[in-house]
Amino acid sequence: MTKTAERRPIGKVAVRPVQAPPPAGDRRRRRLADQVRAYGFLLGGLICFALFSWYPAIRAVVIAFQKYTPGSPPEWVGTANFTRVWHDPEFSAAWRNTLTFTLLALLIGFAIPFVMALVLNELRHAKAFFRVVVYLPVMIPPVVSALLWKWFYDPGAGLANEALRFVHLPTSNWSNGADTALISLVIVATWANMGGTVLIYLAALQSIPGELYEAAELDGASLLQRIRHVTIPQTRFVILMLMLLQIIATMQIFTEPFVITGGGPENATVTVLYLIYKYAFLYNDFGGACALSVMLLVLLGAFSAVYLRLTRSGEEAA
């Protein structure tokens, strides 16, 4: 810190040889003025980060060990919040659902955009059309897509069952059935969010040098072999990055279960974030909500750390 601070004015003088070096007291005063000015620019952003990012993160951990009711002084309760939350029958349901959801979203929500991007990259016509259309659902407000699919899943005149009847398949309960509700929500989330994944993966595919495919073809590699030995290794970094982003995003899912199923039927779609919301706003139990938040935070923080590490090493390589 001090080293760079001392070196700086000398460098400045060297760039502008016209100026005579100012006397020491003057220089110190100017340096202080520079700092005041720099912090003037920083202040607004700094206050907002302190208030709405750093302070809540610390507070989550503190309140997790307190009995907290707004308006009255908090009491320290040790790990009571954690044990109470742990023994809530909804707790295991929420974690099971969230993890299943994440897994399904990886299988469906990642495989489909992946194949779609592969195919789109081969098409030589209407490129702009495909990109716009695939990204259109992303721009529709999530609440609207959730309500839209809730209507599609309607057991009466819903479009989903109508489509099944059209191709002479047995109808389903979709989001209203305990065993189909979760997968129904995964379909909604995939539909609504895959545009981003497709576009990012498409960009990665375009950066693969064509000579690699040519060389592989000369070696007699078939289409599938070229995908396996050229496409996937060449985009491995982006694939991994997109997967982690997908995991981080789906583990925080809230809107779809809240709007479409209300966590039901029989807790089949309660997610961790939904449970946090319930603890805070239905049970008025902020200690429990924060204990849950801390658990989610630790898990997601680990995934995020891996993600950031990957992007940084990718940046250095590039």
Added chain:
Amino acid sequence: MSATRTLVSPAALARPRGKAIYWTVFTTVVLLFALAFLFPVYWMVTGALKSPDEIAQTPPSLVPKQWHLSGYTDAWDLMQLPEHLWNTVVQAAGAWAFQIVFCTAAAYALSKLKPAFGKVILGGILATLMVPAQALVVPKYLTVADLPFIHTSLLNDPLAIWLPAVANAFNLYLLKRFFDQLPRDVLEAAEMDGAGKLRTLWSIVLPMSRPVLGVVSIFALVAVWQDFLWPLMVFSDTGKQPISVALVQLSQNIQLTVLIAAMVIASIPMVALFLVFQRHIIAGISAGSTKG
């Protein structure tokens, strides 16, 4: 149409069999995309035009037998859409303005003004990227409900959207990295000419940063317009709620056609924004991937 080589070789595509396969795949993809992404939107827009009887009938009609604009007009009047849309516009515009002013100033300071402990501050800001925003909504809510030191509540106030929006590490980092790349001598020349820091930021840095400001602006607007959980928490007062929250609250006891019409109206601003700026938005997303 670039000549870059992809998975399938141009030679294979030129053969009659290759051509046939290409056009089959192409047609299939067009149909699939239309069915998967455009048809739901079509269904929503036309569903709102149907009569309440027609929308409940099975099998449903593909095209409304009669066009009823009453769904749209009822939604506009009965659901107080103008009020909720205005709330959303105020929240989004304010969040945008606050972000542009404070994030730009902070990014400029971190990039060019060398504040003491700048590295530590930047580290602290980047660390928030690791903490997924949604996991912290409850303590954030408690903070907004009772701000430290001044003990004011921002609940039911658009400031509850505007101020937390500034704490956007992603946008701030985007701006900072852009400012880092601006040539130093241009800024120094401005200072030699007697321009202050603010003057340099305003008339040199910002005009050079139009592309990144555009990206940040779109991100800021879309984020507020699409958000649901946070406004659901902070706006308990129905009259202050943005459109996303109001739609869900009102969806329980309103006629289906009216609700669907309201959904269409709620989607129009963002879809319009996308269609106007699609080139920039798509380029921004694609570029984001390679830059990380």
